Amino acid sequence: MRKPLTLRILSALDTKSWIALGIFLALALLVVPVLHLNFPEDSAFHVSTYAITLIGKIMCYALVAVAMDLIWGYGGILSLGHGLFFALGGYAFGMYLMRQIGRDGSYGADLPDFMVFLDWKELPWFWLGSDSFGWASFLVLAVPAVVAFVFGYFAFRSRIKGVYFSIITQALTYAAMLLFFRNETGFGGNNGFTDFKRVLGVTITSPETRLVLFGLTAVMLAATLVFAAWLVKSKFGRVLTAIRDAESRVMFIGYNPLWYKLTIWVISAVLCGIAGALYVPQVGIINPSEMSPGNSIEIAIWVAVGGRGTLIGPIIGAFVVNLAKSWFTVSFPEYWLFFLGLLFIVVTLLLPQGLVGLWKKLMAKKEGAAA
C-alpha cells in the first residue's frame, strides 16, 4: 500500500515532537502577543519589544541554520557563503519595503532616498515591479534559487568538493558584498536599505505588525522543520547521506549525485532567502555586511554548536550562540570574537556532535547508570 503524502509528512515527526512543536506555536502565536499587548511595560509579565525583535531575529537565524544543516549535516557540503542567499532574500524584500516608503523619505521624492542622492532620475530596470508585494515575494524565492542553481550546477558538475567548495562559496559571498557596496549597483551602496515605514500599507513598527511578523517567522520555522524532517526521512534523504558518506558508490549504483546535490543546495538557498525576507522588516535594515564572509562562517558555527545532522540541533545552536552574542556585545563587546573562536575550537575538539550529541551522551549515561 502506498501511503498518501500527507500521512507521510505527519509521520515525519514523532508524537513528542509534534506536541513540542504545538507548544512552540502556541507560545509564539498566542502567549507572546497576549503578554506583549495586555500587560503594561513595568509588569513582570510584559514581553518587551526588544525581546520580540531579538527572538524574531534569532528565529530567522534558526531557519538559516536548518537550511545550512540540510546541505552540510546531511549533504556533507560545507557552504561558507550562505549569508549571500540570506542577504539576497533580504534585499529582494527590502526593495519592496523601500518602495512602500513612498514620498515619506527625507527628500519627499518618488524614488528611494539613495537614488535621489545619486541624482538618478528614474528607477533602474531591475526595480520594475518592486512596488508589488507579490513580485517581491516571488523574487525572494527566485533570486536565491537562480543564483544557487547556476553556481551549484557548475560547481557540482565539475565535482568540486570539500574545502575547495567551501572556499569558492566564501569568495562568492565576498564578491557579492563588494558588488553591493558600490553605489552604482543600485541597492543603496554600503548603507543598504533602511528607514522602512510600512509593509502592505500598515506601519511597520506598530506592535501589531511586529507580532504578525514574529508569528509568521515562528510558523515558517515550524513548517521548515517539518519539511526538513520529511525530506531527510525520505529516500531522497537517504541518498543524500549516502552521497555524503560514499559518493563513488552512489554513482556506481546509478544515481547521479549532481541532481541530488543541486536539489538540496537550491532548497537550502531558498530557505535562507525566506529567512532574509522575514529578517529585514523585523530588524529594519539590510546592508552588504550581511554578505561578509564572517557572517557565513558564523552560520556554520551555529550548526556545529547545536549538532549537525540533527534538525533540532541547529535551532538550539542558533539560539545559544546568538543569545550569547547579544549578551556579550552589550557587556564585553571586544571579547565576542574571541569567545566565538573559542566556542568553535571547543565544539570541534570536544563536542563533534554538538550540544545535541552531548545531551544524548548524558542521557545514555544516565540510562546506563539506572540499568
Added chain:
Amino acid sequence: MILETTLDDRPEGSDGADQMGHFVTGELDLSHGVALYLEDITVSFDGFKALNNLNLAIDAGELRCIIGPNGAGKTTMMDVITGKTRPDSGKAYFGQTIDLTRLTEPEIAHVGIGRKFQKPTIFEQHTVFENLELAMKTDKRVWKSLLAWLAGDERDKIAETLRLIRLDKEADRQAGLLSHGQKQWLEIGMLLMQEPKLLLLDEPVAGMTDDETMRTAELFVSLAGKHSLVVVEHDMAFVEKLGGLVTVLHEGSVLAEGDLATVQNDQRVIEVYLGR
C-alpha cells in the same frame, strides 16, 4: 546464450534508457553472445601506460577471472569499463551497441554494469536494509526518490537478497558495524539488487575467512549464466574453485589466457610472477 531469455523478462518500460529519462543510452544487445568487448584500450598517466593496447572479450553469462601482478592494470581496466577513467584510445562496448566511453558512471550503472570495489564501499551510516534499498534497480531520479515508497514486492526482493548474502538477521544493523567479510557480502548484495548484466568484482574475497571465501565462490558460480562476471583476484584457491577462463594481465595488456592449469604452466606467466 542463456542471457537472451533473461533479457526479455525485464518488465516493460524498465530499461535503462527509460529510467534515466534525460540520458541517452542505447539498448543492451547481447545477440552475438558478447557481453563486454575491449579493443586496443590504452590509458596513460603522465607517460606511464597503465593499459597498453588491451584486448578483452567477455561472453554473455561467462565467469572470467583476471589475475596479474600489482600494477598490471586490473583496476584501471575496471575504471575504464565503469566510466571513471576515459581511455586515450581504443573501443569499449557493452553488448553490440553501447559505447561505454561515452557514458557517465551512473549511466553505465543503468545499462547494467555493477562494480564492487577492492575496499568494501558501503554506506556505513545506513542500515543493511537501507543499503540494499538504495541499490535496488528502480528509477533513480531526484523527484522519484522524494516520493519513493517501498512496495511489497520490493521488500520481498530485499528480503530475498538478505537471505542470499546471509545477513537477514542483521537487516536493521548499521552497516558500519558489520565484520569485514560481511561488508564484502553486503556490497555483493547491493550489486545484485541492481540486477546488472555484468558484474565487476575487484578482490571480492579479500579479508574473508576460508569458509566465507568458499561460500562466495559458490555464489558466483551460481550467478554465472544469468550474469557475466569479471573477477579480479589474487587468491588462487578461489580462482580454481570458480573454474572458467583466466586472463593474465601484465604491464597493461593480456599476457596469457586459458584455464587455470594452462595459464599456471605458461612460461611467460611464471616469469612474470617469479621474476626473471
